[in-house]
Amino acid sequence: MKRNRFFNTSAAIAISIALNTFFCSMQTIAAEPEETYLDFRKETIYFLFLDRFSDGDPSNNAGFNSATYDPNNLKKYTGGDLRGLINKLPYLKSLGVTSIWITPPIDNVNNTDAAGNTGYHGYWGRDYFRIDEHFGNLDDFKELTSLMHSPDYNMKLVLDYAPNHSNANDENEFGALYRDGVFITDYPTDVAANTGWYHHNGGVTNWNDFFQVKNHNLFNLSDLNQSNTDVYQYLLDGSKFWIDAGVDAIRIDAIKHMDKSFIQKWTSDIYDYSKSIGREGFFFFGEWFGASANTTTGVDGNAIDYANTSGSALLDFGFRDTLERVLVGRSGNTMKTLNSYLIKRQTVFTSDDWQVVFMDNHDMARIGTALRSNATTFGPGNNETGGSQSEAFAQKRIDLGLVATMTVRGIPAIYYGTEHYAANFTSNSFGQVGSDPYNREKMPGFDTESEAFSIIKTLGDLRKSSPAIQNGTYTELWVNDDILVFERRSGNDIVIVALNRGEANTINVKNIAVPNGVYQSLIGNNSVSVANKQATLTLMQNEAVVIRSQSDDAENPTVQSINFTCNNGYTISGQSVYIIGNIPQLGGWDLTKAVKISPTQYPQWSASLELPSDLNVEWKCVKRNETNPTANVEWQSGANNQFNSNDTQTTNGSF
Numbered sequence: 001m002k003r004n005r006f007f008n009t010s011a012a013i014a015i016s017i018a019l020n021t022f023f024c025s026m027q028t029i030a031a032e033p034e035e036t037y038l039d040f041r042k043e044t045i046y047f048l049f050l051d052r053f054s055d056g057d058p059s060n061n062a063g064f065n066s067a068t069y070d071p072n073n074l075k076k077y078t079g080g081d082l083r084g085l086i087n088k089l090p091y092l093k094s095l096g097v098t099s100i101w102i103t104p105p106i107d108n109v110n111n112t113d114a115a116g117n118t119g120y121h122g123y124w125g126r127d128y129f130r131i132d133e134h135f136g137n138l139d140d141f142k143e144l145t146s147l148m149h150s151p152d153y154n155m156k157l158v159l160d161y162a163p164n165h166s167n168a169n170d171e172n173e174f175g176a177l178y179r180d181g182v183f184i185t186d187y188p189t190d191v192a193a194n195t196g197w198y199h200h201n202g203g204v205t206n207w208n209d210f211f212q213v214k215n216h217n218l219f220n221l222s223d224l225n226q227s228n229t230d231v232y233q234y235l236l237d238g239s240k241f242w243i244d245a246g247v248d249a250i251r252i253d254a255i256k257h258m259d260k261s262f263i264q265k266w267t268s269d270i271y272d273y274s275k276s277i278g279r280e281g282f283f284f285f286g287e288w289f290g291a292s293a294n295t296t297t298g299v300d301g302n303a304i305d306y307a308n309t310s311g312s313a314l315l316d317f318g319f320r321d322t323l324e325r326v327l328v329g330r331s332g333n334t335m336k337t338l339n340s341y342l343i344k345r346q347t348v349f350t351s352d353d354w355q356v357v358f359m360d361n362h363d364m365a366r367i368g369t370a371l372r373s374n375a376t377t378f379g380p381g382n383n384e385t386g387g388s389q390s391e392a393f394a395q396k397r398i399d400l401g402l403v404a405t406m407t408v409r410g411i412p413a414i415y416y417g418t419e420h421y422a423a424n425f426t427s428n429s430f431g432q433v434g435s436d437p438y439n440r441e442k443m444p445g446f447d448t449e450s451e452a453f454s455i456i457k458t459l460g461d462l463r464k465s466s467p468a469i470q471n472g473t474y475t476e477l478w479v480n481d482d483i484l485v486f487e488r489r490s491g492n493d494i495v496i497v498a499l500n501r502g503e504a505n506t507i508n509v510k511n512i513a514v515p516n517g518v519y520q521s522l523i524g525n526n527s528v529s530v531a532n533k534q535a536t537l538t539l540m541q542n543e544a545v546v547i548r549s550q551s552d553d554a555e556n557p558t559v560q561s562i563n564f565t566c567n568n569g570y571t572i573s574g575q576s577v578y579i580i581g582n583i584p585q586l587g588g589w590d591l592t593k594a595v596k597i598s599p600t601q602y603p604q605w606s607a608s609l610e611l612p613s614d615l616n617v618e619w620k621c622v623k624r625n626e627t628n629p630t631a632n633v634e635w636q637s638g639a640n641n642q643f644n645s646n647d648t649q650t651t652n653g654s655f
Contacts, residue, residue, distance in 0.1 A: 014171065038156075038249065038274075038281035040411050041470040043093035044460040045158060046097040046276070046562070047361060048416035049080065050105060051120040051134050053443050056083030061310045063134045065110045068118045074437040076112070082136040087146050088312055091298065091446050093153055095419060096460030097455060100148065101158035102250055105141065106238075107132045107296065108405075109172045115429070119439070122160065122532055124251060127178040128238035138245065145246025149464060156248035158283075163235045163266070165221040165252040175222030187222050195233055199223040210299050214257055225455040226262040236539040239270050248283070252312055255286030255464060256303070257338045258269055260350045264602045267311035273599050281601075284312035284355045285411075289363060290380065291351075292318025304348050308576065311602040316345065318399070320358055323404060324370055325499065327397045328378070330389040333483035335501065342474055342486075351598030351607065353471045357410035358402045360418060362440055368423030368621055369434030377432040386433070395421045396542035399451050400499055403523060403544040406459035407488065407497045409474050419453045420444045458522050459546070466548065468493040470607050478509045487508050490610060493548045496528070500539035509535050514549035532540050561608035562645060566621035566636070567654040569605045574625055575632045577605040579618030580655075581640075585609060591629040594622060615645040621653040 008168030029121075049644045055061070061079045062069045070076040080106070092100060112118050119125075122132070131137055136182045141275075148155040165565050169175045174197060175187035190197045217223045238251065250270070255263060267284050272281040291303035291314045307314045322341045333649035345352045360367040370378040371394035373386035389397065398421055405412050414629050416422075424438040425504040447453075463469045472490035479485070482502025487494040512533050516614040519528045524548045528535050537545065567642040578594035580587045587593030597607035611617070625631035634655065 004267045008219070009100045012329070015290055026090035026389065031634055035477075038279075038283040040099070040249065040283045042405070043099040043354070043411060043570075044097045044463055045099045045101050045411060045413040046092060046095070047101040047275065047358075047413050048415065048443075049086070049103050049121065049362070049440055050082065050085065051077050051080040051103070052414055052440055054084030054088045054446075055081060056085070056087045057081050057136060060134055063132070064111065068120075068134075068251055073116075073449075074122075074440060075115070075117045077118055077134050077177075078442060079229065079440075081123070081134065082131075082140040082144055084611065086140070086147060088154075088446065089147060089153055090520075091448075092155075094448055094464075096457035096459070097152070098310055099156040099158055099249070100466065102160060103129050104160045104162055104253075105135050107178070109167045110225050111172050113168065113171050113499065119167065124163050125162055125173070126167055126173060126176050127181065128234070128270040129180040129241050130178075141245050142598070145395055146484045149246065155201065157208070157246060158249040158251055158358055158478075159242050160246040160251045160253060161239065161242070162253040163226065163262075164257045165218055165223050167222060168220045169217065169222040170220050177222075177234075184234075185375065196225055196228045199225050208299060210302065213299055214259055218254060218257055223257070226258055232262070232266070236266060236269055238272055241267075242271070243277070243279075243282075248279075250284050251315075252284060252286035255306065255310075255312060255314070256288045256290070256299070262308055263306070263310040268602060271311075272470045277330070286312045286314050287363075288314050288317070290317060291315065292321065293341060293348045294318055296348070307355060309571065309599045309602060310450050311599055312357060313351075313411075315361075316352075316355045316357050317380065319345065319408070319410070320360070320364075323359055323380065323401055323643050324367060324382070327367065327401050328370055328385075328389075330379075330384060335484040335499065336481060337481045338404070339476050339486070342531070343476070346409070346474065349598075353409045354600070355410050356413050358409060358415065359398075359405050360439075361413070362436065364439065365432065365434035366400060366423055366439050367398055367413070367418070368394055368421050369377075369425060369439070370625075373425055375427075375433040375435050377435070382435070384563045391421075397501070399455055400501060400542050400544055402455045403459065403546065404499060406456070406463065407469060407495065407546065409472075410486075412463075416457055417441065417444050419456055420447070420450055421452060426590050427519060446599055455523060461486060462495070462522060462546070462548065466493055466495060467491065467561065468495045468548075472608070477511060478507055483507060483539070487513065489513065492550055496545075496547045498537055498539060498545040498577065499544050500541060502541060503513055504538070504540050504587070506536060509537060514547070515551045519547035519549070521547055562582065562611050562643075562648070563608050563650045564619070565604060565606040565650065566597065567604050567652065569599065569603045569623065570630065571603075571620065571623060574627070575623055576626050578622050578624055580620055580622050581617055583611070583615065583617055585611060586617070591622070591624060592632065594624065594629070596626070611645045613646055616642070617645060617651075618642050619651070619653070621655060630643060 041083040053162045106125045107127035108119030169187040175543045177184045204212045269281045292302040370388045371389045374388040376385045378384045426432045426438040468488040469488035470490040475487045477485040483500045580594040597605045600606045619637040623634040
């Protein structure tokens with residue numbers, strides 16, 4: 001979503017009734033998936049702008065309108081396409097990334113707006129069934145996905161998809177919408193014909209009114225009416241078109257601006273379709289600008305419910321905001337702040353290891369800009385001061401941030417150019433330094449020598465093989481204002497991470513579960529000697545240490561995580577699905593201690609828990625109110641589900 005277009009009646013009653021009736025009727029016929037959706041927790045995602053990354057075919061730069069192209073104007077197409085991405089797959093493989101998230105490749109508007117902006121970013125769509133001419137053609141796209149899926153690369157492709165809106169309703173093409181070149185409607189036509197493809201409620205005037213946020217125009221972008229059966233089918237068929245072309249996952253643009261019932265139905269139908277054509281499953285994560293574990297009230301407070309029950313994970317903006325503040329060193333933001341956030345997100349997100357964590361992206365100034373500038377246009381509200389750090393110092397801070405992003409619970413997404421410490425200090429028309437479009441520069445280069453490149457490569461490789469990093473627990477071992485040491489653990493796989501943003505310091509860390517021995521850090525040149533569950537660490541400023549143990553001698557060995565699944569978990573507002581059983585880890589049949597699980601593919605819910613070896617378990621699925629354990633309780637019928645932890649890695653129940 002274009003950041004500079006992101007700041008946003010009572011005919012609502014009829015609309016709301018129609019919407020609820022439509023989606024309730026659809027929900028009951030959703031097929032029950034047999035497995036959890038595609039597990040992305042082994043992935044390292046790399047997010048790039050097709051137009052800005054690599055220009056493999058200059059002949060398509062001008063598109064159908066040469067006025068849309070200017071290699072020196074970041075408001076326009078500057079050159080970059082599918083062929084360029086294909087050419088750079090070896091580079092991305094060497095970086096260690098396993099998934100590539102691309103901006104929407106769909107056909108966008110062919111003109112410039114009044115301010116000279118174009119649809120280079122892909123979020124002003126006009127035809128969801130065609131490739132924009134600036135990027136190539138469908139054969140190029142299929143060649144890309146075929147190569148990515150080949151043994152040579154073994155990568156997944158994430159499609160950025162915008163089901164909330166088409167293009168502007170008052171300029172360019174007036175919300176014109178096509179299906180493979182065939183005109184469907186535009187904003188004025190929809191009004192005249194009363195066909196209901198778009199909402200016609202005007203722009204958002206009250207950002208604290210959730211109905212407006214979902215049913216009014218996001219600025220002047222034509223707001224699609226997803227409760228209309230024709231609109232729903234168009235968006236679903238558009239998704240299938242791209243899945244057939246090889247897409248593995250979807251990043252949902254502007255998820256905040258759509259009803260949860262639509263997201264639940266749409267993600268479920270896409271999942272079912274992907275399974276029907278032989279895919280392993282499908283993964284979704286949404287852009288909710290303002291989503292945070294710390295925000296539990298107001299419109300943005302709904303993000304937690306969406307993350308837990310919509311069928312889509314979310315980008316964790318709260319983690320990003322916290323990390324930026326800590327790295328910049330803003331008053332009151334320390335490593336204790338970061339640790340508190342990491343603990344908090346485990347308590348509010350039922351599957352925080354499925355949420356996508358990131359350090360910067362296209363919706364705010366790059367982290368390098370925020371660290372080096374002294375402007376007061378940073379942070380989530382564009383009103384916080386930069387760090388005034390030297391370039392060399394800022395690069396070390398970026399390295400520190402990358403280690404954090406790659407090792408905390410969640411799926412990491414790296415913004416293109418961060419591996420080269422990209423930064424831009426140009427002010428946009430809103431006075432924001434380094435923000436849209438100046439956080440969307442051309443790729444600065446493709447060398448492989450930076451420390452940031454090495455960190456992404458090393459920790460991406462670690463993620464591929466480490467259950468502790470993929471889905472293990474998070475435990476703080478030592479923390480003060482400048483240093484955080486934490487443990488990630490799954491069974492006998494243990495990873496210890498130490499981060500120091502302050503002056504050089506020597507600390508003694510206790511309760512380290514790895515066996516005695518000397519461990520070489522995977523990052524840098526430090527080593528750690530562990531004896532009797534303790535280690536003395538000497539950390540330089542901006543130094544990170546990462547060590548790993550997979551020994552059977554680790555304290556309290558456990559089996560690999562057991563995956564619990566509850567099927568047919570249809571819930572009402574304020575209600576979630578829990579697992580409960582005969583062991584302490586499952587609450588000992590105490591409803592107040594039941595374990596809340598995640599709607600990985602609504603109405604299917606699941607979670608992975610670590611259990612001791614050779615443990616006989618009896619358990620059931622249960623629905624209950626999220627805040628009052630005795631309200632809206634519904635138990636799984638029939639006998640208890642049973643298993644021994646040595647005999648299985650998956651166990652299923654159903655309502």
